[in-house]
Amino acid sequence: MSTEEKQLYAISVYTENNIGLLNRISAIFQRRHINIESLNTSPSEIDGVSKFTIVVNMNEVGIQKIIGQIEKQVEVIKAYYHTLDEIIYQIAGLFKIKSELLFEERQIQNIIKESNARIVTVNKEFFVLEKSGKKEEIVNLYNKLAPFGIMQYTRSGLIAVTKEEMKISTLLKTYNN
Structure with a gap:
């Protein structure tokens, strides 16, 4: 180069x-x-x-x-x-999603498992996923979760x-x- x-x-x-x-x-x-x-x-x-x-x-x-x-x-x-x-390097992403999807959509559980994301918190209203990795991995997880509805999303800067x-x-x- x-x-x-x-x-x-x-x-x-x-x-x-x-x-x-x-x-x-x-x-x-x-x-x-x-x-x-x-x-x-x-x-x-x-x-x-x-x-x-x-x-x-x-x-x-x-x-x-x-x-x-x-x-x-x-x-x-x-x-x-x-x-x-x-x-x-790593980048972290946080995803806030309606709790009902965690229990009603089997595909969400599969996405979490396949992406090596981690559930940070769960309550009656929502659950929060955390995923660390390369930017592409975070974006890929976003793209898989988006059709189900993401309430909030944020991505950190590179460390x-x-x-x-x-x-x-x-x-x-x-x-x-």
Whole structure:
């Protein structure tokens, strides 16, 4: 693949947890008219350091420029980018469905079993399914459940760890000392 071809990249940004940083980072993408496919923020493996995981579809030259702009932010400790082949990732989906379908539609039970989805809660009105996996798996489950009626649906942003050891772990250990 050439550096000019667009593909999905996962950007990992390690930062101090400061108010307003998300706005400044998203503005970097907005100024370049780059759509953010997915965004997740969470604590990192080091206390006091947050991790942003941002998924974008662009070419490698562009992603390198974006990384440079992100790292200019004062609170950013380090930013990396990886192709989806270089990471282990998951996305979660939640599906809220009428409870009567769980008991009256045998096919729903089969769909749950075949998709390795997990029932999170059940009450008289509704039940909630959770499915983790690749985006395609979540969308596939959605497509199978949609004909029965989905009351509510949401999908998380991508969360990821790298396949290779990252030097950030060593850098972050020195950060808090």
